[in-house]
Amino acid sequence: MAKIAVLGYGTVGSGVVEVLSTNKDSIAVKAETSIDIKYVLDLKEFPGTPVENLLVKDYDIILEDEEVDVIAEVMGGVEPAYTFVKKALLKGKSVATSNKELVAKHGPELLAIAKENHVNFLFEASVGGGIPIIRPLNKSLTADEIMEISGILNGTTNFILTKMKNERLDFDTVLKEAQDLGYAELHPEADVEGYDACRKIAILASLAFGSHVDFEDIHTEGITKISQVDFQFAEAMKMEIKLIGRCEKVDDKAFAMVSPMLLSDTHPLSHVDDVFNGIFVQGNVIGDVMFYGAGAGKLPTASAVVADVIDAVKHKGKNIIVKWSSDPKVLMATEEIPVKAFARFADTDEKIELVESVFGSVEWIEGVEGHKGFVTGEMTEGELSTKLVELGQKGLVIENLIRLESKVA
Amino acid sequence: MAKIAVLGYGTVGSGVVEVLSTNKDSIAVKAETSIDIKYVLDLKEFPGTPVENLLVKDYDIILEDEEVDVIAEVMGGVEPAYTFVKKALLKGKSVATSNKELVAKHGPELLAIAKENHVNFLFEASVGGGIPIIRPLNKSLTADEIMEISGILNGTTNFILTKMKNERLDFDTVLKEAQDLGYAELHPEADVEGYDACRKIAILASLAFGSHVDFEDIHTEGITKISQVDFQFAEAMKMEIKLIGRCEKVDDKAFAMVSPMLLSDTHPLSHVDDVFNGIFVQGNVIGDVMFYGAGAGKLPTASAVVADVIDAVKHKGKNIIVKWSSDPKVLMATEEIPVKAFARFADTDEKIELVESVFGSVEWIEGVEGHKGFVTGEMTEGELSTKLVELGQKGLVIENLIRLESKVA
Numbered sequence: 001m002a003k004i005a006v007l008g009y010g011t012v013g014s015g016v017v018e019v020l021s022t023n024k025d026s027i028a029v030k031a032e033t034s035i036d037i038k039y040v041l042d043l044k045e046f047p048g049t050p051v052e053n054l055l056v057k058d059y060d061i062i063l064e065d066e067e068v069d070v071i072a073e074v075m076g077g078v079e080p081a082y083t084f085v086k087k088a089l090l091k092g093k094s095v096a097t098s099n100k101e102l103v104a105k106h107g108p109e110l111l112a113i114a115k116e117n118h119v120n121f122l123f124e125a126s127v128g129g130g131i132p133i134i135r136p137l138n139k140s141l142t143a144d145e146i147m148e149i150s151g152i153l154n155g156t157t158n159f160i161l162t163k164m165k166n167e168r169l170d171f172d173t174v175l176k177e178a179q180d181l182g183y184a185e186l187h188p189e190a191d192v193e194g195y196d197a198c199r200k201i202a203i204l205a206s207l208a209f210g211s212h213v214d215f216e217d218i219h220t221e222g223i224t225k226i227s228q229v230d231f232q233f234a235e236a237m238k239m240e241i242k243l244i245g246r247c248e249k250v251d252d253k254a255f256a257m258v259s260p261m262l263l264s265d266t267h268p269l270s271h272v273d274d275v276f277n278g279i280f281v282q283g284n285v286i287g288d289v290m291f292y293g294a295g296a297g298k299l300p301t302a303s304a305v306v307a308d309v310i311d312a313v314k315h316k317g318k319n320i321i322v323k324w325s326s327d328p329k330v331l332m333a334t335e336e337i338p339v340k341a342f343a344r345f346a347d348t349d350e351k352i353e354l355v356e357s358v359f360g361s362v363e364w365i366e367g368v369e370g371h372k373g374f375v376t377g378e379m380t381e382g383e384l385s386t387k388l389v390e391l392g393q394k395g396l397v398i399e400n401l402i403r404l405e406s407k408v409a
Numbered sequence: 410m411a412k413i414a415v416l417g418y419g420t421v422g423s424g425v426v427e428v429l430s431t432n433k434d435s436i437a438v439k440a441e442t443s444i445d446i447k448y449v450l451d452l453k454e455f456p457g458t459p460v461e462n463l464l465v466k467d468y469d470i471i472l473e474d475e476e477v478d479v480i481a482e483v484m485g486g487v488e489p490a491y492t493f494v495k496k497a498l499l500k501g502k503s504v505a506t507s508n509k510e511l512v513a514k515h516g517p518e519l520l521a522i523a524k525e526n527h528v529n530f531l532f533e534a535s536v537g538g539g540i541p542i543i544r545p546l547n548k549s550l551t552a553d554e555i556m557e558i559s560g561i562l563n564g565t566t567n568f569i570l571t572k573m574k575n576e577r578l579d580f581d582t583v584l585k586e587a588q589d590l591g592y593a594e595l596h597p598e599a600d601v602e603g604y605d606a607c608r609k610i611a612i613l614a615s616l617a618f619g620s621h622v623d624f625e626d627i628h629t630e631g632i633t634k635i636s637q638v639d640f641q642f643a644e645a646m647k648m649e650i651k652l653i654g655r656c657e658k659v660d661d662k663a664f665a666m667v668s669p670m671l672l673s674d675t676h677p678l679s680h681v682d683d684v685f686n687g688i689f690v691q692g693n694v695i696g697d698v699m700f701y702g703a704g705a706g707k708l709p710t711a712s713a714v715v716a717d718v719i720d721a722v723k724h725k726g727k728n729i730i731v732k733w734s735s736d737p738k739v740l741m742a743t744e745e746i747p748v749k750a751f752a753r754f755a756d757t758d759e760k761i762e763l764v765e766s767v768f769g770s771v772e773w774i775e776g777v778e779g780h781k782g783f784v785t786g787e788m789t790e791g792e793l794s795t796k797l798v799e800l801g802q803k804g805l806v807i808e809n810l811i812r813l814e815s816k817v818a
Contacts, residue, residue: 015694019694023552023553023554023694027551029732030732031551130695132541132545132549132698135549136544136545140533140544140545140716141541142436142439142716142720143711143718144432271680285539285715286702286703286708286709286713287702287703287706287708288702290700291699291701292701293695293696294695294696299696300696303553303694304552304695305552306694307550307551310552311551323438323439
């Protein structure tokens with residue numbers, strides 16, 4: 001029998017308790033031993049719940065209990081999660097976490113401590129909720145060099161974009177509705193400004209490149225500027241607007257970015273709608289693969305945490321090696337990143353020549369009344385910025401700009 | 410350094426050689442040792458190729474060489490693959506295979522022999538080509554009870570159906586073109602009659618249920634009866650026609666089937682087009698996940714074989730447990746399987762009452778000249794058959810029938 005502790009009895013924590021109870025028998029078969037929750041750490045009381053007699057407020061009780069082999073950390077946030085997890089690993093306890101902030105900031109250090117102590121630090125649930133992506137990257141795509149990962153990594157923004165498109169509503173209206181439904185936070189910046197997707201792509205990029213990508217190095221834009229006019233142009237282009245976190249190798253360099261993107265409707269991510277997430281991976285031999293599922297939510301996320309707990313139980317005393325060194329991965333400067341973009345401005349026919357004098361030949365997108373749109377050729381972000389400044393100096397105000405996924409047919 | 414042998418220098422075999430050469434350095438990092446090919450078994454000669462000095466015709470040379478730790482079996486077919494693989498495992502060599510016939514027929518026996526001999530029998534490439542699906546089922550979705558697996562498991566038929574739809578061509582024309590392109594065999598029955606998909610869903614169902622599903626127990630229909638009229642009805646219904654291999658739990662029973670199905674355009678599999686495969690999995694806690702990628706082809710399939718070789722090298726002397734007992738899984742009789750179906754007949758208004766007298770209230774599908782179509786309510790396959798016979802006896806000839814995926818919104 002394996003004894004575990006759950007840190008935090010919030011949404012995911014209560015999900016972990018539920019999953020371990022619901023599937024107790026099948027989990028015991030797969031873990032080759034039964035898994036019992038000995039403690040739940042939370043400062044609140046939960047009278048009448050299944051955990052009321054398991055609750056402790058003092059983390060040291062868990063830490064000092066040698067019976068506890070595995071800790072599920074589902075509190076979120078860097079502190080006190082970081083301190084708790086580090087202490088657990090140093091005490092020879094494995095940790096399964098859903099905490100993307102923790103993993104993005106301290107992943108390589110915690111992996112190294114786990115290795116030294118012959119235990120495991122597992123974080124399948126930190127990206128894509130229940131979708132298996134961390135383990136496939138580490139264990140399945142090992143014959144490949146990963147050339148690109150592009151993901152719809154945030155369910156809240158994908159719900160908002162899907163609803164804006166289908167119901168022709170503006171951002172603020174849909175955000176309000178998402179907040180009422182509990183899909184978006186009262187302070188929605190982490191989602192709508194792309195910060196959540198940024199931490200997740202930093203984790204995926206670190207695993208793809210094998211060295212540490214600092215999320216603070218990643219140029220990140222959110223979806224707050226997207227409007228109905230953009231969806232009208234997207235429809236005219238037979239494309240979809242999605243918030244994409246991506247990293248790519250370019251020759252011997254690499255970049256990462258989070259921004260809204262226009263995807264062709266043949267791109268596997270283009271049909272990933274509502275709160276679902278999708279993660280597209282391109283390997284140099286496997287070609288294109290995609291992983292799809294619920295990117296958040298109580299039970300899907302708990303499913304991934306519990307799968308990691310099972311793995312930790314099965315690998316007691318044996319570290320599963322994960323290639324994520326603490327050496328910083330130096331990314332390309334934002335200005336060097338290749339880009340192809342759609343831009344639009346208020347309809348003034350006399351500006352067509354101006355645009356072409358600055359951008360050369362562009363593809364004009366017709367069909368949206370009161371606006372003109374065009375798609376640039378391929379250039380660098382630096383060149384794009386310079387040209388946009390030049391347009392501004394010459395009196396043309398660009399209303400919005402959205403990058404295009406141009407690699408995949 | 411690990412030494413391996415490759416059995417068969419056909420499409421996949423030459424892919425395995427290419428992948429191990431192309432990604433030699435990154436593979437050595439992930440396997441924690443370099444992987445060298447010592448032998449390639451093939452009866453032909455391949456002068457001027459990278460393997461010309463590695464070729465052997467006598468399998469015993471490989472079997473008796475204690476330096477060879479892992480064998481990649483990529484010959485296909487049950488014999489002599491079965492004999493070769495069994496001997497290898499008994500000699501303490503791990504095997505990675507892409508051979509679905511072998512795995513579907515002898516999977517549990519070979520897994521048991523591998524376990525007894527502290528080696529591994531790995532078969533990621535046997536389903537879905539490069540798509541990671543076997544390892545995620547065994548290692549990632551362990552917190553879940555698998556309720557359903559539905560897959561587009563055969564790239565050839567998916568290519569044919571996609572082309573029939575997009576170019577409004579009939580089956581025979583597209584099959585001919587697929588044969589000319591090398592996507593379909595001269596004798597295409599294994600693909601177009603669903604036999605290939607049948608073996609693959611038998612493997613997936615066995616892993617989902619943990620006991621052996623005999624592919625011969627699975628009711629299997631192919632795509633040869635699908636015509637342009639069906640695609641016109643599908644368009645009117647906003648649905649897609651796909652060849653689906655599926656297995657589902659129904660209370661404490663389970664069934665498996667291969668047949669064309671109509672999928673709603675919100676179903677994650679509905680946008681899996683061309684030669685791509687997609688595998689949809691529903692767990693009782695994770696909800697819906699899908700895995701997408703190239704389901705066949707030299708390099709994608711080789712990528713999965715090599716990933717298994719790497720896993721075998723890393724787990725030298727240690728069996729990775731796979732739950733697939735040789736106990737036969739008794740499936741529901743075909744007549745008991747729940748079904749909802751679309752059926753069509755030559756347009757004769759006077760038959761509407763006849764259909765409703767037999768099926769009760771049905772949903773009529775309009776918009777296809779010269780034909781009438783309807784969607785039945787939910788019933789069993791047995792009830793459906795009885796009603797179709799009754800219609801026939803009363804003089805109504807059903808031109809074609811396609812089942813509907815009705816569970817997923």
